[in-house]
Amino acid sequence: MNEDFINLTSENLASEHLSCIIRTKKAHPGVEAKRQWLSERLKEGHVFRKLNEKATVFIEYAPLESAWVPIIGDRYFYIYCLWATGEFKGKGYGKALMEYCIADAKAKGKSGICMLGAKKQKAWLTDQAFATKFGFKVVDTTDNGYDLLALSFDGSKPQFADHAKNMEIDQKELTIFYDMQCPYIYQTIEKLKAYCEEKFVPVTFHQIDTLEKAKQLPCVFNNWAAFYNGKFETVNLLAPSFIDRILKKKS
Known part of the structure; x- marks a missing residue:
């Protein structure tokens, strides 16, 4: 099955489909922002492995030391995303991608792999139930239901940085922290x-x-975090309807 996949490199990044649902023949600002973000991250050991199709089948991970998340640990990989959706779901592609990441981590002498999860599955996060089938276990938690899952090879454990557990800021107005790791972020911000x-x-x-x-x-972060009234709300990208519910609930 490995021949079905391709890794993004500095040589093919400009021409390859980025494996998210956004599909257009015209240049999409979110996709182009993602390409620019990736062009810098690939130099740091970031891996983007995808099905060699225009499909939402890919894994994206990076050395934890250079991963844009407030998580600390030595010699770990951090998984940002792992998706196999639509007609490609249930065909073993997700399993193949996770196995590739595990083999890559072991080959590079890593202590393990970690990812963000939650006690109740959240949209925009990789399914933690899928990860537990490979031996991932909860190694750290926040008071509002987010988990750090890890597959440890040597018994060591990564953890959330202490300040990531604060989940509070001074600003009371709606406040969004974001990066350009996801192609959907650009259009979400515009909306x-x-x-x-x-x-x-x-x-x-x-x-x-x-x-x-x-x-x-x-706060915990995978590419997005929202606060209101100084309190952390979600890592989910927000639709206007969700903002309306937050404002009504806390007015």
């Missing part, structure tokens, strides 16, 4: 800006554009 302007909702957007900023975030 939220338009909605908040129309509804006169104060909002602040903080782009995380360096590793240092990501490592210092006051």
